[in-house]
Amino acid sequence: MAVKFKEQQQFTQWWLWVLLIGIGLRIGYGVYQQLVLETNFGNNPMSNNGLVIFAVLYALLLFFFYRLKLTVTISNTYLTIHFFPLIKRVISISEIQEAKAKKYSFVGGWxxxxxxxxxxxxxxxxxxxxxxxxxxxxxxxxxxQRAKELEHQLLQLGVPIAG
Known part of the structure; x- marks a missing residue:
C-alpha cells in the first residue's frame, strides 16, 4: 500500500490551550487551597475527595485533547480518515463519486x-x-490545511472533481 497523501492535524490553536490550561490552573489552585492550606475553595466547596476526582478528570480531559489527532491518508485504493482515538473510517477510492476542495462555513465547532x-x-x-x-x-x-493537494491526489486516482 503506497501512501499518496498523508496529513496529520491536532488542536494547536493557542487560544484553546490558554483557555484549557487556565481552567486547569484554577482547578489546581483550588486543590492546593483546600487540601494544603486547608481553607475552603469558594463559598460552597466540594468535599476533598470530590475536588480531587474533579481535578483528575479534568487532567484526563486535557490529556485527551492533547492526544486527539486527525490523520487523512490516501493510498492507491483507499482513503482513510482516522480521528484518533475516536474513529477510523476507511473509504474505497472506487466508492467516491466526486470530490471538491472548498472553503466551508461554521459547522458548530471542531x-x-x-x-x-x-x-x-x-x-x-x-x-x-x-x-x-x-x-x-x-x-x-x-x-x-492542504485541501487542494488532497483534491489533486484524488483526481490522480480517477475521482471526478465536482463542478
Whole structure:
C-alpha cells in the first residue's frame, strides 16, 4: 500500500490551550487551597475527595485533547480518515463519486459533526477541506490545511472533481 497523501492535524490553536490550561490552573489552585492550606475553595466547596476526582478528570480531559489527532491518508485504493482515538473510517477510492476542495462555513465547532449540510464533518481547525460524495449518497467533509493537494491526489486516482 503506497501512501499518496498523508496529513496529520491536532488542536494547536493557542487560544484553546490558554483557555484549557487556565481552567486547569484554577482547578489546581483550588486543590492546593483546600487540601494544603486547608481553607475552603469558594463559598460552597466540594468535599476533598470530590475536588480531587474533579481535578483528575479534568487532567484526563486535557490529556485527551492533547492526544486527539486527525490523520487523512490516501493510498492507491483507499482513503482513510482516522480521528484518533475516536474513529477510523476507511473509504474505497472506487466508492467516491466526486470530490471538491472548498472553503466551508461554521459547522458548530471542531471534531466530528454529524448531520450538517455537508454530511459528516471531520475537522480540527480552519475552514478549508475536501467535500466527498460517495456512490451510496453519503457525504463527508474532511477539514484540511492542504485541501487542494488532497483534491489533486484524488483526481490522480480517477475521482471526478465536482463542478
Amino acid at each position: 471534531g466530528i459533526r454529524y448531520w450538517t449540510k455537508y454530511g459528516t464533518v471531520y475537522n480540527v481547525k480552519g475552514n478549508k477541506g475536501v467535500a466527498l460524495k460517495l456512490k451510496n449518497g453519503d457525504r463527508y467533509l474532511i477539514g484540511s
